Amino acid sequence: MRVLAAMSGGVDSAVAAARAVDAGHDVVGVHLALSATPGTLRTGSRGCCSKEDAGDARRAADVLGIPFYVWDFAERFKEDVIDDFVASYAAGETPNPCLRCNEKIKFSALADRAVALGFDAVVTGHYARLEDGVLRRAVDADKDQSYVLAVLTAEQLARAMFPVGDTPKPRIRAEAAERGLAVANKPDSHDICFIPSGDTRAFLGAKIGIRPGAVVDSDGRELARHDGVHGFTVGQRKGLGLPGPGADGKPRYVTAIDPESGTVRVGSAEDLRVWTVTADRAVWTSGRAPEGPIDCVAQVRAHGGTAPAVAEAVGDGLVVRLREPLTGVARGQAVVLYRPDEVGDEVMGSGTISGAGGVDETVGEAAAEVNR
Template sequence: MRVVAAMSGGVDSAVAAARAVDAGHEVTGVHLALSRNPASYRSGARGCCTVEDSNDARRAADVIGIPFYVWDMSEEFHDDVVTDFLDEYAAGRTPNPCLRCNERIKFAAVLDRAVALGFDAVATGHYATLVDGAAGREMHRAVDPAKDQSYVLGVLTAGQLEHALFPLGGSLKTDVRAEAGRRGLLVADKPDSHDICFVADGDTAGWLSEKLGDDAPNRGGEVVDDVTGEVLGTHGGSWAYTIGQRRGLRVGRPAADGRPRYVLDIEPVSGTVRVGGRERLAVTRLRADRPRWCGPAPDGPLRGTVQLRAHGREHAATVRVVDDHVDVELHEAAEGVAPGQAVVVYDGSRVVGSATIVATDRAEHAARADARPADERARA
């Protein structure tokens, strides 16, 4: 096959490209320029958008012996990832830009361009595995649980998986680094990228404050006790908070029971941030929209698991597809679940699909509902 190897400048994508060559594919390395001014994005070779990263990718391609090009995706990245990130925070939600980048850039814009140029597939350094199942290509978790990235790939459709290659899914990260060293790749010991690549100094709250500006509707507001309604303090922008956050609340005085307070809810119109005890973070149900299925959608209740964060644990759950949204019943309560996050659905190790969380029900609300008379519950 003719394969585009997306080379970020890190060790994983370099080894993935080399393995694609070893598999007999005709490989061309491509680095994505995601900013017209790379210095405005993360520096110090800690992201995937810097000049250093582009140079590292080019050197790796030279060592592997494949053609190398830089594709300018800065306009698409700004419109589909950065602007979306700002809009979501302004609306009081907590997005994951890596999912959006995979969905709209790496496996939409890049794949579309690659196919138009006559390529058959896109190979990346993501840790996930692909197998051919009865209903077509399936995506499963990686062998290395510490590096598994199936959560951020849960936005891929069945059609996109047919044109994807993940050469590292069956390997441990330690083995990948050792292989890079044996191949003479200078990125063998390069640190992994982390944080948000387009926030140059890692200060997400400060970056949001600068970008959203003084005219944002939720520029300032009150920090309120969720039980008593007491105003505990004020803030300069609700985008500095996310559900489940404990540090940086600056409410001035402790709770009556002396225990820490956590962010429970963010009201984007008024800018009100509601806080309370940790027990009030527990969520038992959630609703999600914009589902994207990695294969056939469930045709009935699916008793499987869901993952709610990129590095979070699995939660046993029953998932139901209702019209154009997904209802998830968690078998045990989860904490810190925020609208805007993705819920990724698994059936064993297989990734079924994902959706964007729009609403949650706290465990205490469910308990109160179950305590109602049976005839009232039936009418609800």
């Protein structure tokens, strides 16, 4: 096959491209310029799209003996990822920009251009596995990225390749060194790539501005003032602007955010427990929504936050009724559904969380329907 290897300048994408070459594919490397003002150097493991990253990707392509290009996707990245990120926080949501980048940039904009140029698939260094079109967790659980890939449609998965998902990260670094790739020991990037300072609140404040509101307790009593709901997320414990714990001596957490009134509600850890999750923009990796309720394991954060559940397609969205409560569930996050077998690594579908609530009396009914 003729495949396009997305090369970020890191070790994972370099080894993924190398494995595609080894498999006999006709490989072309491409680095995505996602920043309109790329820095000269990264700050340790923070940031991306620097001139250093582009240079590292080019050198890796040279070692592999494959053609290499740099494509400018900065404007598309700004519109589909950065602007979406800012708008979501302004609306009191907690978005995942990596998830949106995969959906809108790497497996939409990039893949569409690749297909238009005659390529059959896009190769990336994501830690996930594809087996007969089925998306699965990576072998290395600590590096697994199936959660942020669960927004991909069956059509997008059909033209994707994840060559490193079957290998633990230490072995990937060792392989890179064996191949003579200079990025073998390059630090992994983390946090939000377009906020190299790591100060998300300052970044959002500069974009959104001051929109004062109140921090209130569960009874609606005002406890403090704030400069904008973009500085908070459900489940947050620190940086609330409060002098100390609640009257009961226990920590307080953000339990709800109302962007219209600018109200941030805080409460106890128990107040964070939810039993029902609703989501919009459902994606089913099989290409079609299930008929009736299905048993699954729901995950609401990239690492952690899982519970057995019953899910059901409702229009273009889905409803997930949890058998065990989850905490820190925020609008804008993704809920990803995994098959509840002994392995539990197959992605069934996903949706963007639009709401969460307490005990739902239909949990038992849905569970009974599944078990019939």
